[in-house]
Amino acid sequence: MKTHRTATATTPGLVLRPYAGEADIPAIARIRNAEWEADGLKARTSIEELAAEYGHVSDGFDPVRDIRLAVVDGTAVGFCMSDWADATDGVREYRSRGAVEPAWRRRGIGTALLADAEERARGLAPAHPTDRPRILGTISNDTNPGAAVLAERFGYGTARWFFDMERPSLADLPDIAPLPAGIEVRTATEEDTRAIWDADHEAFRDHWGGHDPSDANLRRWTSAPEFDPSLFLLAWDGTEIAAGVLNAIYPWENEELGIQRGWLDSVFTRRPWRRRGLARALIVRSLHLLRERGMTSAALGVDADNPSGALGLYESAGFSVTEK
Secondary structure, eight states: OEEEEOSSSSSOOOOOOOOOSSSGGGHHHHHHHHHHHHOOOOOOOHHHHHHHSSOOOSSOOHHHHHHHEEEETTEEEEEEEEEEBBBBTEEEEEEEEEOGGGGGGGGSSHHHHHHHHHHHHHHGGGGGGSSSSSEEEEEOOOHHHHHHHHHHHHTOOOOOOOOEEEEEEOOOOOOOOOOTTTTEEOOOEEEEEEEEHHHHHHHHSSSSBBBBOOOOOOOOHEEEETTOOOGGGEEEEETEEEEEEEEEEEHHHHHHHHHEEEEEEEEEEOGGTTTTHHHHHHHHHHHHHHHHTOEEEEEEETTTTTTTTTTHHHHHOOOOOEOO
């Protein structure tokens, strides 16, 4: 297997090598969790989550092709993963994101990983003919200013802000409101999975960003350890899914953080049913459901410029911004 050696004055012996399979997953989880802890982020990942994410190859993401580990003296100290997607604003985006073990920051490892990701993206692009403009993208958190400085040094500019929002208590919840006539809410079954997947992706086609609707990505979702359709709430209009909230509980993360938090992983309303209060009705029902499952807080992620006014909706349901 070919490796790429990058030597710098501050990191002698640094080697970037391709992902070697499941044996690398514990190191990637360790590095990611160490960075999140150092940056004060209330998030953790598990080996099982990453195994589900990396276990299915698609055009947009192939772990062997798209993951690099930074290794020094046989120990992984950083990693970078890439993928590509056609975004709703008309571009094809080649995206990269990664982490460096906190003790190894400021030694050129992030620089080497990002440079390698860009080189791989430029090599991959000719194999995917498209009329769309091709761009490079990356992601950073406000709590890690070094990542933002690195991105700026490579010529990246801020395109969008995404927030994590949290409702710190589920003790005092709004009453469950009635639904519009003809709409029925029920929990999901595994037989609904494809319909849920299609409805969720259809609802986000007018939102910023790139979404991978492939069967491989569907399998990543359904094989994840936290996948539990009994936590999903769907608003049905006859045989059509009008809206949904796809809730999840991450037991391993909760145990590591010493909390009992549920996530509203996706909140969506399809176009013909918007502006009828379905999203709020499902959010309130989701909070009640999570409380019934023993959760004491809830969280979700939001695009700050969501065209449907999601930020204000979530604030009205008791959520506030905690992380950017």
